[in-house]
Amino acid sequence: MPQTSLQPKQVELVEASYQRCAERPEFYTTFYELFLASDPRIPPMFAGTKFERQHRLLRHALGLLIIYAKRENPALLERIAVRHNRHDVGAPPELYPKFIDAMVDALERHDPGFTPELGDAWRRVMAPGVAYMQARY
């Protein structure tokens, strides 16, 4: 039977993976390389970005996505969702799967504990927060 809901064990796997990767600058460098290369619409959006600051903000946001997966409190993601909506950054909902794929790819390269099972757990953990951001476009 296909799995439907997120398992507590999957959240634990993801939290441990986050601990291993979050402090590694090369994880964020790889992520943004892959994400920007994934669609021609993306690089111009980051033309003026200071990536050192961006890495720090993304680290924080990934932590929020994990917390959101455990309890869907919209207040957690409110600020980030507004920042990405059509009136600000304007991140098109259909580009979020590229974000997820680049993230899992970067994790595969930089998390020594990566397994296909962990990649699947990351996708499930990111899904609720991504759905919220897409809906707030």
Ligand code: HEM
């Ligand atoms: C769950 C998915 C995502 C997360 C967690 C995330 C996270 C963040 C965070 C934390 C910031 C910094 C906000 C600030 O300035 O205070 C940011 C900025 C930004 N994001 Fe995202 N993002 C996501 C998806 C996307 C997608 C899909 C796109 C584009 C297609 C995108 C494009 C941008 C751009 C252009 C900025 C502004 C960069 C700058 O200030 O120079 N993001 N994102």
